[in-house]
Amino acid sequence: MNQLFYVYAVAQPVGDAASFAAAGVGDAPVRFVEHRGLAAVVSHVRAEDFEEAPLRAHLEDLDWLADTARAHESVVGAVSGITNLVPLRLATVCRDESGVRRLLDDGHDRFTSSLARLDGRVEWGVKLYAEPDAAPGPDTAPEPTAGPARTATATSGRDYLRRRLRSRQAREKSWARADASAQRLHAELARCAEAQRLHRPQSGQLAQGPGVNVLNAAFLVRREESAAFVGLFEQLAPQETGLRAELTGPWAPYSFADLHGPQQRESRQEREVSEERSET
Structure with a gap:
């Protein structure tokens, strides 16, 4: 099965990373890839879910998106309890570990600056x-009823318009x-x-x-x-x-x-x- 690296966050390295245990997207185990004084928080995900075309389709599926977001949030929350981190965008993926290292290289200065600024x-x-x-709106106001007298119809129509105006003014004030x-x-x-x-x-x-x-x-x-x-x-x-x-x-x-x-x-x-x- 082809796999990609899902990157949750970039963090300050932790002393005992091997003892950290958390499950990420698809219940895959989470680990750290350390490089140049930074640590990427990653797990494996299936390429058939996170390659460009299937990912684009998944992002239109709110149930899939909600499940992925919960897993992402859970990992970020767990890691933030042990070290300072910068969360990455949902569904940030790299093809292999060398891609993760390139991500850390390309953003090294930004990551380092953000970690310092967001620490604590x-x-x-x-x-x-x-x-x-909760008040009745104009659509619920009773329509004027036709009466035998022309003046009665006119009066009813004016009352209806007044009710519409009062309802609109009340909404505007609200x-x-x-x-x-x-x-x-x-x-x-x-x-x-x-x-x-x-x-x-x-x-x-x-x-x-x-x-x-x-x-x-x-x-x-x-x-x-x-x-x-x-x-x-x-x-x-x-x-x-x-x-x-x-x-x-x-x-x-x-x-x-x-x-x-x-x-x-x-x-x-x-x-x-x-x-x-x-x-x-």
Whole structure:
């Protein structure tokens, strides 16, 4: 069976790497490939799943993507417990061990710089959802009924238009409040973080639970300051009806690796198909 090397992260070498035990994608054992003062965290994967053509097809399969993302996250989480690391993009693969070494050579300066910058830091994710308005909208307003008198029909029509206008104005005010809450929450938390990233709001199958995602942010925080950050989130999270704030983490700092520009940062969107990881 042809195999490729799946690379989860680049880490600082650990003293007793041989004793580390973890299962990666496809339950394959994880090991370290050390080169020039860096260690790539790898496992074997099947070429028939991770060659370019089948991988492109797999990335359209949300179930496959979720399983792969959970395995990826599990390995990164286990390794981050024993050494500093820089997470790599989901489904980063090399053809053989020499390819892994070339990866470490090509990115050596970036990896070294990122490891120094992210040492002792973790990522916290914050989302704010605007819940659907429970009040009846214009589509649920009763239609005017035709009466025998022309004036009655006109009055009923005017009442219907007034109801539509009031409903639209109420929705606009609700969205304005949600936007203001999102900006306030993001600004206050950013003051207590070393860095922040704003990701695109999630929609469809990526969104978790009811409501519209109006804030999707990541914050880089010193590990020892995480308790204070969580406490601040709990103070700031809006309690008003119609808004729901969520905090996830701490994670390895995916959003702040900055190894491949915007493409690397956007990989976080791919991982979030498995956001239920925080529930399991």
